[in-house]
């Protein structure tokens with residue numbers, strides 16, 4: 001059977017830099033957007049001779065894709081459609097900063113077939129948004145959702161961050177409740193991780209801010225899980241909830257099921273024909289490489305064959321993130337021609353002994369429901 005593919009497009013431009021951010025994104029470089037869009041279209045077109053494959057999801061991530069004009073997004077979408085065979089029901093997601101969503105922009109996205117938008121809401125509390133260095137307000141998030149719906153985009157995700165300095169159970173409860181009241185279809189929760197080089201790290205080192213205690217962060221996650229489930233959301237992946245199976249992120253499931261995907265743009269990762277590809281991270285180096293190389297993957301800083309044992313480990317680790325689907329013995333056998341219990345005999349014994357996993361009828365392995373907060377203890381079994 002043919003594999004179904006996904007396409008990721010990275011847009012590494014942001015107007016300002018949020019204090020916690022360590023993504024591959026840059027502020028003050030918008031003057032490079034025209035050259036970047038040219039390079040992106042050239043990189044995508046390079047796949048045409050090999051790309052007669054069905055693509056069932058496209059994801060514009062960043063950075064801030066909504067820094068692009070509708071004319072730029074149109075060019076990119078036309079290039080994607082001209083290169084790949086998009087399925088009729090393809091999920092096409094676009095990440096937006098809430099303050100960029102005007103009625104005209106939302107209509108432009110909808111006209112291009114973009115049918116899912118992910119908004120970086122992060123919090124419903126004004127002081128927290130300021131402390132994160134976000135430039136939008138809660139009101140702008142609410143307006144963006146209304147505007148997108150009026151334009152016909154009805155599949156909307158919001159991201160929320162927990163464990164941020166100054167957050168407490170009360171303010172977190174307010175953020176989760178507000179997200180629920182906004183009637184979105186999908187919620188993603190991100191535990192704050194303080195990364196080297198971020199402005200937040202410096203603020204913490206200088207003692208200007210302090211992180212909530214770890215047990216408070218755990219309680220925040222548990223509270224959100226309870227509230228979302230009480231309001232009918234299905235907890236389908238460790239950090240993700242959807243109102244219905246139909247609204248689970250098809251694109252992210254592609255990663256968790258370890259299925260092939262193209263990654264275009266600066267710093268993007270792809271997994272194609274059993275090779276792992278990682279592009280140059282800097283915008284300038286990316287543009288230069290695309291413009292000067294005749295290779296199929298012109299901007300690759302890394303292009304290495306995937307080791308099949310590592311692929312098996314990924315299937316186990318990422319599969320356990322999927323709380324319902326998990327990993328079935330049959331799928332593992334069909335994919336690798338080997339038995340999961342033979343390949344990972346020792347690891348499975350450890351997991352079973354620590355009650356970190358459970359087997360359900362039909363040979364399905366899942367993370368134990370009460371072990372979601374310590375899932376890393378399970379994942380570590382599949383890391384050499």
Ligand code: SF4
Nearest residue numbers: 014017018021062063
């Ligand atoms: S908008 Fe997103 S990508 Fe840009 S700086 Fe903020 S967190 Fe990072």
